[in-house]
Amino acid sequence: MQTALEKALELILSGDAQLKNILAVTARMSLSSSFLALLAGVPLGIWLGACRFRGRGALVILNRTLMGMPPVVCGLLFYLLFSGVGPFRGLRLLFTVRIMVLAQVVLITPLVTGSMESYVSGIAGAVRETAAGLGLSGGRTFLLLVNECRYPICSAYLLAFARAIAEVGAVSMVGGAIAWKTNVMTTAIMQYTNRGDFSLGIALGLILLGLSLLVNTLISLVQRGLSR
Amino acid sequence: MRIGSFTKSYAGRTVLEMPEFTLDGGMIYGVISANGSGKSTLAKVLAGAEPPDGGTPVPEGVRIGYLPQKSYAFRMSVQANICLASGDQGKAMDRMRALGIEHLARRRADRLSGGETARMAAARVMMRPCDLLILDEPTASMDMQSTALTERLIQDFRRETGCAVLLITHSLGQAGRLADRILFLSRGRLAEEGEREQVLRRPKHPDTREFLDFCGV
Structure with missing residues (x-):
């Protein structure tokens, strides 16, 4: 175990080519999928x-x-859709990073949507009532509501990224x-x-834990901002 | 301003049944009742925050200012909050001075205390001229000094704009100090409407008499 740990640290410090490639693919996939999930999930959640x-109510339950x-x-769903027997086989996306991103977007978007829906439904009534009382237009009220969601949007993104980077079932x-x-x-x-x-497994595990620590620290900071 | 008759129901249960009534500009109408009699529902329906079961109680084109019972403090400075309805910075400063919150101008509104938030919300709703100002318990979370300042601002605003003010309050003292006329609601109906002195000293409706007797008036 100790030897494996030492070897893992050596791999990280030496900038092993295979390790770097794995990190690059992970970053490309996680950043893309979490960003796309944010683009789809935030407006839907609001x-x-x-x-x-x-x-x-039915849509909230579905989400x-x-x-x-x-x-x-x-x-499995994506595999069946894009494999040789699926309707989208012609796109030749199976076993590419693109389809990994797509599958993750489907997995993560509901998390972003749910997180935004939960926050917005808590404040929307008061925001709408206050804005109506001030004679503000619907468009202005919507912009104010979006402005109120700055912290929750950051929090939802970090949540999405953390889920994307740690996900294994769909991407494999x-x-x-x-x-x-x-x-x-x-x-x-x-x-x-x-x-x-x-050794490589431990090296990757250490990096993953480090990233998880970083993301959770950021989430805590954002939540501290949210708690006023 | 003629307010049309309307009803409001929740889940099939009628909680408010209002006849047609008139609100004159420059007058303050105090709305009093026991809890759960429909005061806030009346405010919400007239403000357009809740739709009535049918019809449009407030005539088209009437400009309404509405201060809800739980006003929202947007995540921005107090001054920016107050300037939401009108960008007039000088007027905003006047309103803040009138309510003793000028020192909070740059503070984040969502970090204020309950009383400070209520004063900010009162200043904010009185930035824009309107024909009908609806205030739902504007001083409920304020101390006596802030209450006095807010009451003075309400009277100044009424004089300045000539608007009708619908003041929903739990304080008979406040209704006595500010209101020209009183509307008494009982079990979701307008039980009595009349001159302040008449309603508070010589109520006609048995529910009003019972309520005032209970309150020791």
Whole structure:
């Protein structure tokens, strides 16, 4: 164990090429998927939280269900859609970073939407009532509401990124964990552990833990800002 | 200003049934009742924050200022909050001075105490001229000094703009000090409406008499 740890630190400090490639693929995938999830989830969450319409309750329940979707189910769905028997086989996306990003967007967007919906529904009534009392237009009220969501948007992004970087089920199914192409930190840890090569696994695990610590520290800081 | 009759129901239960009534410009109307009699619902419906079961009680084109019971402090400075309805910085400073919160101008509004937030909200709603100002318990969380300052500003604003003021209050003292006329609500209905002295000293409706007797008036 001690030898493996020493070797892991050596790999990190020496800037091992394979390690660097895994980190680059992970960063590309996680940053892209969390950003796209933010783009889709924030407006959806604000809409669900601020507007009252028939069927809203059903949409909120659907989103909460999707928040708990097992990653392997998502991976299986994408695998079937894009594999040789699926309707989208012509796009040739299976075992690419692009489809890993797509699968993660589907997994993460409900988290962003749910987090925004929960925050916005708590303040929307008071914001709307106050803005109406001041004679503000609907557009101005919406902008004020979005302005109130600055911290929750940051918090939702960090949550999405943390989920993306630590996710393994969906990306291993649709990405295939191909070395130098679609292997990310989580899939590589599994792969190297199965082969008995613990040092690279430990090195990746340490980096992942470090990143998780960083993201959680940032989330705490944002939440401190939120708590006023 | 003629306010049309309307009803308001929640989940099939009628909580407010108002007949047609008139609000004259330059007058303060105190709305008093026991809890749960529909005061805030009346304010919300007239302000357009809640739709009535049917119709439009307030005529088209009437400019309404509304201070909800729980006013929201936007995540920006007190001055920026006050300038939301009108960008007139000088007027904003006048309003803040009138309520003794000029020293808070640069402070973040969402970090104020309850009483300070209430004063900021009162200053904010009285930035824009309107025809009907609806105040839902504007001084509920204020100390006596802040209450006195706010009451003075309400009277100044009424004189300045000639608007009708609908003042919802739990304080009979406040209604006695400010209101020209009193509306008494009982179980979601307008039980009595009349001159302040008449309603508070010689109430006609048995529910008003019972309420005032209970309050020791």
